[in-house]
Amino acid sequence: MSPVGPRTRAGKMASWLRDLPAHVRGLPGAWQRFWFAGVDARILGLMRILLGLIALSTHITLYGELPFVLGPQAELFSSSSLHSWTNFSIYDQVESVEALRQLHTLFLIPLVLMILGVGGRLGCLGVLLWYMSLHHGNTWMLNAGDRLVRLSCFAMLFTAHTSAWSVDAWVMRKLGRPLRRMLPMTTHRLVQIQIAWMYIATGVAKWDGAHWHRGTALYYTMNTEVFQRFPGLLSYEFFASWPVYIILVIGTWVTLYWELLFPALVLWRPTRILALCIGVFVHTGIAATMMVASFSFASLWGYIAYLDPDRLSRLFDRVERRLGLAPPEPPLSPEAGPTPPPDGRSAAPA
Amino acid sequence: MSATPPRYAIGPLRRVILSLAVMWHLLASTAHYFRSTDLGRDLRKYTRKYESALGLSQNWNMFAPNPPRSSIWLETKALLKSGEWIDVPRVTENADGPVRLRYWRGGKEERYLFTDEKKGLRRRKTARICDRYEAEGVPVVAVKYRRAWLRTPKPEDARDGAAAKLSGKDLEQYPCRR
Numbered sequence: 001m002s003p004v005g006p007r008t009r010a011g012k013m014a015s016w017l018r019d020l021p022a023h024v025r026g027l028p029g030a031w032q033r034f035w036f037a038g039v040d041a042r043i044l045g046l047m048r049i050l051l052g053l054i055a056l057s058t059h060i061t062l063y064g065e066l067p068f069v070l071g072p073q074a075e076l077f078s079s080s081s082l083h084s085w086t087n088f089s090i091y092d093q094v095e096s097v098e099a100l101r102q103l104h105t106l107f108l109i110p111l112v113l114m115i116l117g118v119g120g121r122l123g124c125l126g127v128l129l130w131y132m133s134l135h136h137g138n139t140w141m142l143n144a145g146d147r148l149v150r151l152s153c154f155a156m157l158f159t160a161h162t163s164a165w166s167v168d169a170w171v172m173r174k175l176g177r178p179l180r181r182m183l184p185m186t187t188h189r190l191v192q193i194q195i196a197w198m199y200i201a202t203g204v205a206k207w208d209g210a211h212w213h214r215g216t217a218l219y220y221t222m223n224t225e226v227f228q229r230f231p232g233l234l235s236y237e238f239f240a241s242w243p244v245y246i247i248l249v250i251g252t253w254v255t256l257y258w259e260l261l262f263p264a265l266v267l268w269r270p271t272r273i274l275a276l277c278i279g280v281f282v283h284t285g286i287a288a289t290m291m292v293a294s295f296s297f298a299s300l301w302g303y304i305a306y307l308d309p310d311r312l313s314r315l316f317d318r319v320e321r322r323l324g325l326a327p328p329e330p331p332l333s334p335e336a337g338p339t340p341p342p343d344g345r346s347a348a349p350a
Numbered sequence: 351m352s353a354t355p356p357r358y359a360i361g362p363l364r365r366v367i368l369s370l371a372v373m374w375h376l377l378a379s380t381a382h383y384f385r386s387t388d389l390g391r392d393l394r395k396y397t398r399k400y401e402s403a404l405g406l407s408q409n410w411n412m413f414a415p416n417p418p419r420s421s422i423w424l425e426t427k428a429l430l431k432s433g434e435w436i437d438v439p440r441v442t443e444n445a446d447g448p449v450r451l452r453y454w455r456g457g458k459e460e461r462y463l464f465t466d467e468k469k470g471l472r473r474r475k476t477a478r479i480c481d482r483y484e485a486e487g488v489p490v491v492a493v494k495y496r497r498a499w500l501r502t503p504k505p506e507d508a509r510d511g512a513a514a515k516l517s518g519k520d521l522e523q524y525p526c527r528r
Contacts, residue, residue, distance in 0.1 A: 035372060038359035061452060068456050074478075086403040135405040140462070140471075141455040144412065150405055158368060184359040186368055190375070197383070202410040209415030216505060217417050223502040223514075225421035226461050232448045240508035293453040 035189055038182030040313040045117065045165030047187070047304050048124065048156060052115035054297050055127050055149055059111060061293075062134075063104060069141040070134070071100045089137035117166020121157055128153040145294030148194070152298065155190035159183045191305040196263040198299075203259030212256045215249035222248065227290045234289075255282060266306055276303050374400075382406050420499040423460040424472075425518070428479060429492040438479055438493070464497040464521070473524055480526035494523035 017025065068074060070091045094100050110126025113119050131150035135142055162168040163180040172179050211217040222239050225231055238244060258265075258278045265275035280300065287296035304312075320326040358365060378400050381393035394401070401407065426438035440460055463471055476493045483490040497519045503512040 031369070032358055032365060035369065036358040036360060036365050062455065065455050084399070084402060086399045132403070132405055141458055143453075143455075143458070144410070147405070147408060154404060158371070180359075182359045184365075184368070186372065190372070193376075197379075198408075198410050201383075201408070202412070202414055205411045205414035207415075209417075211416045212414075217413065219505050220419055220502055221413050221417040223421075224418055225500055226423060226457060229450050230448065231450065236503055236508040236514060237511070240503075240505040242509075245505055291450055291453050291457075293455075 035186050036184040039185050039188060039309040040316065041160075041164035041180055041183045042316045043304065043307075043309055043312050044156075044159055044161040044163070044183050044187060045169075047301070048117060048161040049115055049165065050301050050304075051149065051152055051156065052111060052123075052127070054145075054294050054301060055131070055153070056108075056111050056115065057297075058146065058149065058294055059104070059107060059130075063101070065141075066100050066104055067097045070104075070137050071097070073097065073100075074138065087136040089133045089135075091133055091137035117162035117168050120160065120162050120168060124153055124156045124161065128157065143293045143295060145292065145296075145298045148198070148298035148302070149294060151194055152191060152302065155187045155194070158186040158190065161187070185309075188305040188309075191302050192266070195299065195302040195305070196266065199259040199262035203256065203262070206256055207260065212252060215252045218248040218252045218255070219245065222289065227292070229289050229291055251285075254278065258282070269308075272306060276306055279303060378404075379406060382408070420501045422464060422497065422499040424464045425496040425498050426475075426479065427494050427496070428483060428490040429494070431489050431491055435494075464495075469522070472522070476524040476526070484526075490526050492523055492525045495521040497521055 062069075071094055073096075090103065091100065094103055107126070107130045110123045110130060113123030114127050115123075117123075128150065131146065131153060134146065135150060160180060160183060163183060169179055206212045206217070209217065211220060219239055222228070222234070223236055228234070239248065258275065262275055262279075265271040280303070283296040283299050286292055317326070360368070377393065378397035381390050381397045382401050384390035385394055423440065425440075427435045428438050429435055459475075462468065463475070472495055479493050480490050499517055501515040501517065503514060
């Protein structure tokens, strides 16, 4: 009998673990590298500011339509908060239009906190609660952009996103307190998964449509009057004219295959760049020609999570140096994480 | 074994807590995505409240499987005491111009309130319209609805000069209840 044999239960367990195939033993490490590898806190700072601005634009544009779409007096009243306490909407608690406007104005506070980066995650949490109240207050009036922003706010809560480019960071620097330079990739990963899911879900749904295979889908989409940005200017004749029509046919096929293949394309850097470039072109085109609210901006915001964090860091360094904004090196927090990542390679965006 | 021990942006305790949170969120999302399967139905017994509260529901079927061949909207008319029918303005009517810069959420009502299963919402809309006109000193007796649609011509027909065809179908009429 071997003197070092597994005699105890723990020893048997350790032995069993050692006997597992190497790729299985590596799973916990791979999970942690995937979700918790470090990224520059400034990227999260940029994402926080841009997401806050998108949410702010929604807040402002909603103001004029408030009595119509929210509150018990709304003409289009479809609150889900009546069905369950989990669907609470604070908009259902007000009786008058004036109170509704005041309540809505109050939500500017978390929006401003989020954009400026004050109070840690509190601002973002407030914005998420506001979006949840909108969602439950009237599920009818929301759109895909609102949905993306709401889920993105939720993803932002997984990291301390006010560690850079924020009032919080400025105060910490003034006080000589340690700053986090690196944050876990958790938000990046959640956003990546959300965006990839969105594309493949819509791609699969479109695959059954004859117009997408025939190449006529964009022609009919552009001619749907209720979505048109230029309803009186661009006519059927314009979209049906041969040069424009050929562009729309090619655009239809590119859109279909790009959406279906997006999750695969973003796995490899060269194809990732191609997928994101097509995405920028598609979403810019949608925003320019169709009324889809913040959907295009929210989708493009999600692309930041796919960009190489090391390259973005170097870009930020250059910009900060050029603008003379590069702060003196602050002390690092004990949880500041490595700079650069431990294996010397970039934390892969996907 | 790696010479450099793995290091992460946060400590082990936070990694465990965040891992559990992420796993729960992914489980709830998966249950929602596959809600039509047996597994999804079973999982949603536990995740439904979380899914509902956060608003995890997702539908990415816009313009799928096919984009609409027509622009469809709801037309509303109100009957005055004098017996005259007047048009109730569409939400986006005043916003319409050569260029639409602003997204009108009320426009969703016009786009989706015309189907049979939205009768309840039309009835509610009737009550609001009656109240609004009453408050403005123009008593309304009844409200009626009509589904209108503008059929997009096929591309080859459009090249031959065909115009979009406007059609409509009367829906129900509701009295104003006092």
